[in-house]
Every structure is written in structure tokens, then in C-alpha cells.
Amino acid sequence: MKGTWFKEFLSMFISAFLNKDHVHKQVPKREPDTDKSAMTSVLVALGTLEEVNVEDKLEEDDKFFYWKKGQLFQLTPYFDTKEFECQCSLETCTDQKISKSLVSRLNLVRMEIKEPLKITSGFRCKEHQQEIRDSGQSTVVAVKTSTHELGEAADVRTENLSHKELLEHLESHFDSIGLANTFYHVDLRTGRRRWNY
Ligand SMILES: [Zn+2]
Numbered sequence: 079m080k081g082t083w084f085k086e087f088l089s090m091f092i093s094a095f096l097n098k099d100h101v102h103k104q105v106p107k108r109e110p111d112t113d114k115s116a117m118t119s120v121l122v123a124l125g126t127l128e129e130v131n132v133e134d135k136l137e138e139d140d141k142f143f144y145w146k147k148g149q150l151f152q153l154t155p156y157f158d159t160k161e162f163e164c165q166c167s168l169e170t171c172t173d174q175k176i177s178k179s180l181v182s183r184l185n186l187v188r189m190e191i192k193e194p195l196k197i198t199s200g201f202r203c204k205e206h207q208q209e210i211r212d213s214g215q216s217t218v219v220a221v222k223t224s225t226h227e228l229g230e231a232a233d234v235r236t237e238n239l240s241h242k243e244l245l246e247h248l249e250s251h252f253d254s255i256g257l258a259n260t261f262y263h264v265d266l267r268t269g270r271r272r273w274n275y
């Protein structure tokens with residue numbers, strides 16, 4: 079239901095405000111890692127950023143955000159669409175989607191760790207997922223449909239947190255976590271699962 083997600087988002091937003099020094103300001107204080115997207119949002123709002131059509135609208139339903147590749151929208155205080163876009167270079171890759179619950183949980187993790195949470199992979203189109211499978215890169219080959227294709231997964235890393243510290247934070251929000259040398263994979267599947275790449 080829409081209400082559930084909205085409540086989750088609202089409580090997150092309220093706690094974001096409570097954690098900030100400048101509670102009188104309407105916009106939460108920006109952290110360095112979001113400066114660029116904040117500036118882009120301003121430029122879009124002013125209509126001075128040419129490559130983005132200001133009439134573009136972020137589509138959404140109860141579970142997902144939908145956008146076209148290249149469209150930039152702020153999804154939560156810490157994350158925008160660009161960070162979750164498929165990283166392929168295929169012309170056919172236009173439709174992008176990402177789970178609201180996923181982004182909302184990552185935003186909570188980001189608030190807790192108080193440092194940038196880098197998304198190294200978010201949504202993947204079917205073709206890109208196949209490219210990754212064929213190249214033998216870190217992925218669970220046995221799984222027919224990757225949770226990345228469903229828009230329900232992200233690979234994340236931080237600069238300064240130890241692997242163990244980041245894992246502890248991820249574990250309080252995700253059941254399904256894959257461990258690689260340079261990143262963690264998290265997805266929305268329920269039931270505790272851990273695996274190594
Ligand atoms: Zn793609």
C-alpha cells in the first residue's frame with residue numbers, strides 16, 4: 079500500500095530533520111556527496127540545465143520509481159536517479175526502475191553511517207545483466223533473474239568504514255546480503271541469506 083511506504087519515508091524524513099543543526103531550514107543540510115545532485119536539482123528547478131527537460135516527471139507506483147535513462151530526480155535526501163541507473167551503454171536501455179523500499183532503507187543506512195554510501199550498481203537492464211553473466215564478473219550466475227534486473231538490489235561500498243562496520247549497519251535493514259571484496263550486495267528478498275562472490 080502507498081500508505082506504508084509513505085509512512086516509512088515520512089519518518090525517515092522527520093528523523094533526518096531532527097538530526098540536523100539547521101532545523102529551521104526547509105531543505106536538509108547537504109552532505110558533500112550530494113552537492114552535485116543538489117546543484118543539479120537547483121539548475122533543473124531554475125530551468126537552466128539544458129540537457130534535462132524540466133517537464134520530465136518521475137513516475138512512481140506503490141513500489142517503484144520509474145524514469146528514463148539520463149533523467150535526474152532526487153529520490154531521497156541522499157540519493158538520486160543517476161546513482162541507480164543501469165551502467166550499460168546500450169541504446170535500447172531507456173526504462174529504469176528502482177524499488178522505493180530499497181532506496182528508503184539505503185537512505186537510513188546512509189544516515190546511520192554518516193558518510194557517503196556509494197552505489198556501485200543499482201538497476202540493470204536484462205541485456206546488461208546478460209553481459210555481466212557472459213563476462214564472468216561477480217554475479218550469482220545460477221540465479222535466472224537477478225534482483226538488479228527487478229530494481230530490488232544495489233551494490234554498495236564506503237570509503238572509510240570497515241567491512242565489518244558497514245555489514246552491521248546493512249544487517250539491521252536487509253536480510254539478503256552478498257559479500258564481495260570491494261562491495262556488498264543487498265536486495266529485498268526476505269529470509270536471512272549470506273553468500274560470497
Ligand atoms: Zn542497461
Ligand SMILES: [Zn+2]
Nearest residue numbers: 231232233263
Ligand atoms: Zn549486486
